[in-house]
Amino acid sequence: MxxxxxxxxxxxxxxxxxxxxxxxxxxxxxxxxxxxxxxxxxxxxxxxxxxxxxxxxxxxxxxxxxxxxxxxxxxxxxxxxxxxxxxxxxxxxxxxxxxxxxxxxxxxxxxxxxxxxxxxxxxxxxxxxxxxxxxxxxxxxxxxxxxxxxxxxxxxxxxxxxxxxxxxxxxxxxxxxxxxxxxxxxxxxxxxxxxxxxxxxxxKSSNSDVSSKSKLGIIFGFIGAVIGLLLLGGLLFLVRKIRRQGYRREVFVDVPGEDDQRIAFGQLKRFAWRELQLATDNFSEKNVLGQGGFGKVYKGVLADSTKIAVKRLTDYESPGGEAAFLREVEMISVAVHRNLLRLIGFCTTPSERLLVYPFMQNLSVAYRLRELKPGELVLNWPTRKKVALGTARGLEYLHEHCNPKIIHRDVKAANVLLDEDFEAVVGDFGLAKLVDVRKTNVTTQVRGTMGHIAPEYLSTGKSSERTDVFGYGIMLLELVTGQRAIDFSRLEEEDDVLLLDHVKKLEREKRLGAIVDCNLSRNYDSHEVEMMIQVALLCTQSSPEDRPTMSEVVRMLEGEGLAERWEEWQQVEVTRRQEYDRLQRRFDWGEDSIYNQDAIELSGGR
Structure with a gap:
């Protein structure tokens, strides 16, 4: 020994x-x-x-x-x-x-x-x-x-x-x-x-060789003219071909394959456009794995049979151009953690920006919760617990161990992928800086998915680690309930379109069975479900200062410090509910005052 x-x-x-x-x-x-x-x-x-x-x-x-x-x-x-x-x-x-x-x-x-x-x-x-x-x-x-x-x-x-x-x-x-x-x-x-x-x-020539340079200028001019005619002929041929085949949105010109290897950040590969075009069958719609705020994701297979996922960015033109894009790609590439999706390469052309990732054969958590095909297995409770903890660890790494730290801005079940062992792998992190928010149709600079976005981010456009914590809390509720963050079908039975409000109501009524995903068929540990709901509600508090950090979330999921934090939250929540009810009674003027009530509502925050 x-x-x-x-x-x-x-x-x-x-x-x-x-x-x-x-x-x-x-x-x-x-x-x-x-x-x-x-x-x-x-x-x-x-x-x-x-x-x-x-x-x-x-x-x-x-x-x-x-x-x-x-x-x-x-x-x-x-x-x-x-x-x-x-x-x-x-x-x-x-x-x-x-x-x-x-x-x-x-x-x-x-x-x-x-x-x-x-x-x-x-x-x-x-x-x-x-x-x-x-x-x-x-x-x-x-x-x-x-x-x-x-x-x-x-x-x-x-x-x-x-x-x-x-x-x-x-x-x-x-x-x-x-x-x-x-x-x-x-x-x-x-x-x-x-x-x-x-x-x-x-x-660079001196005055003594002006004559020879003139001759060379004539020669190169002749060669250039010939090349120009050939290019013109080729262009006319291409135009005719496009007209015969019908109009297509864009025509891409590839760059030399050898030069594609010039920029190398660690183990990153710079792919040729043609290589990814062939891998995805010319970005065929049948290969689309998903679509989000940053663009479509395509399944692809490289020449060596490696399966990949190619994210084709939209609105890619960041203010610093290609140099800024490469800096952000470098930043993403150095974030290496078992619960973060590894970037393996990228491609840039004058009109395209693409990122290349390994293909995750079990797709996303959202798919496994809500889009299963007949015969596919539902995520069991132990796997959901593992996903919750793995996602928390991945976000903790982005917030507290990367320099500069990375804020995800769109944490949700659709952006958490599952590898062959159903280990959680957080994707789409760092992409907010790769696109130009000025080119979107949104009037603010907010990036994310409604229902997952923290209230302070919606109102100010400013994100922080705590906005990610909010999104993570909503993702936990997705894991427990199997439901979407916003579901208008609930209007038929209640007023709570938002999943967060729906769960809060059921939690106050102690109706745990009505919260948990019915696909689990009661095969879950009630105590563990309660703990996960408690962590989710702590993460989704309206004030960002009250939310835990991701390192605290990890500890709570591991059973440390949750009871004390939950007791504090309940006391604050009771006080908040009492104040809300008091205000409701104060302004409850009855049905005859409906117009005044509308005026009060419209004078509030939009």
Whole structure:
């Protein structure tokens, strides 16, 4: 036993030391980049494990594998200490104002597969030490001020797929091996590409070669004219074909497949439009899994037989354009938890934004509650309990463990999916920032589903973690009752169209049997049902300050602290009901005063 304990201590110590030096290296990077107080504020030198820091992804052994710092606005330099991160496979500093050179220590990042330093102010030469990066696939150094020649050693990188060196001040001969790379760009430099590839360099010319440049201008002009005629002919052919087949809403032009791999956040894949078009049978209506406020979701199958779900966003144009979209996609991708739907990729075209997720074979909780086909099994009570706790844990992670925190804004049974083991998986989180609310038909910026939206969100348009808590409470009531949040069929028997009001009334009357989903056929634990209803009513209090946090919800579902909280709520509810009844008696003027009563109602909140 003592030996096992000693081994555990050594393992823990190794993990601590690994996190310590990685945290030191990253904090040194933050310092060298001249990060402001608001930039990377959670990169705390006193917190040695960097795996919880924003823009950082670690593997299961607490090794840093991805650092993505695009469009942040840094003005400093790159720290050579980054070279100690031997497990790093993705390093991205695209579109900042970083100065200085590329540290030769980057050659120590032997696990690196993607290095993106595009659109900065980097100077100096490309380090020959990059030849040590035997796993490197993507090297993006475009739009900087790099000088000198391209090292011969870089040309020997065995797995290089994409090389972008355009718009620098590079000179000298381009190694011939680099023309065998799938995607490359050397334009906007002073490079010599050789006789066979001279047109690929587009070197900046001096006065002495104006004559030769004029000849080349004539040649390229002729080639351009021919290409233009071919394109015009193709366009006319396409127009005729469209007219013969009938009008279609849009015609999409695909982008080259190789270039689709350029942007890589951790394990995210950038899909080609054509790839998703084929996977979904041209986004056929028969493959529609569902439709919500953010767009339709299609079932698809990739060429390797992987089943996927493709969300085709509507109103996607966020104010920051594609750059803002990619930032938000990155934020969603780093939220990794067993109860959150994992984003596996995305696709952008001039007119489309799509997100790609794994396909959940048991579909959504809403489907399992209300849309079952004959022969399919009803969700039993133990599974509903598991869904309630799993969803709470997923939301707790979004609110309290993500940096920046993520507010879902549309928590409901339809957005909680079920994997092959009927484990709850929260989907559609983070999407509110991927669309432009100005393009919707709604007059406010509220996103969500009526009946699930918290009252303060409806009245002010401002959301918080507590608006998610409200939506979660309504979802719990869906789990217990099997009913929708709004049901107009209840008007035939009562005035309570809202599920929340309906359950409150039945709870006051102690009619538990009338609350629980009849599909359960009384196969449930009455005490557990009462507890879930109590948690739901605590979550749906009108004042957001009175609602519990999601971490408190998790504890209550696990049996901790619910009794005390429920007793407090009952006392407040009794007082509230008494005040409501008192006001009703005060203004109860009888049937003859119906017009005055209408006037009072209309003067209230809309």
């Amino acid at each position: 003592g030996l096992i304990y000693a081994v555990l201590i050594l393992v823990s110590l190794h993990s601590f030391v690994a996190s310590d030096y990685q945290g030191d290296a990253l904090f040194d990077l933050r310092t060298s980049l001249n990060a402001s107080a608001s930039q990377l504020s959670d990169w705390n030198p006193n917190q040695v494990n960097p795996c919880t820091w924003s823009h950082v992804i670690c593997d299961s052994n607490n090794n840093v594998i991805s650092v993505t710092l695009s469009f942040v606005g840094f003005s400093g330099t790159l720290s050579p200490k980054i070279g100690v991160l031997k497990s790093l496979n993705t390093l991205t500093f695209q579109n900042n104002g970083i100065t200085g050179g590329i540290p030769v220590e980057f050659g120590n990042l032997t696990s690196l597969t993607s290095l993106d330093l595009e659109s900065n102010h980097l100077t100096g030469q490309i380090p020959s030490t990059l030849a040590n990066l035997s796993k490197l696939q993507f090297l993006i150094l475009s739009q900087n001020n790099l000088t000198g020649s391209i090292p011969e050693s870089v040309a020997s990188l065995p797995k290089l797929i994409t090389l972008q060196l355009d718009s620098n001040n590079l000179s000298g001969q381009v190694p011939a091996q680099l023309f065998q790379v799938q995607t490359y760009n050397f334009t906007g430099n002073h490079l010599n590409c050789g006789v066979n590839f001279s047109h690929l360099c587009e070197s």
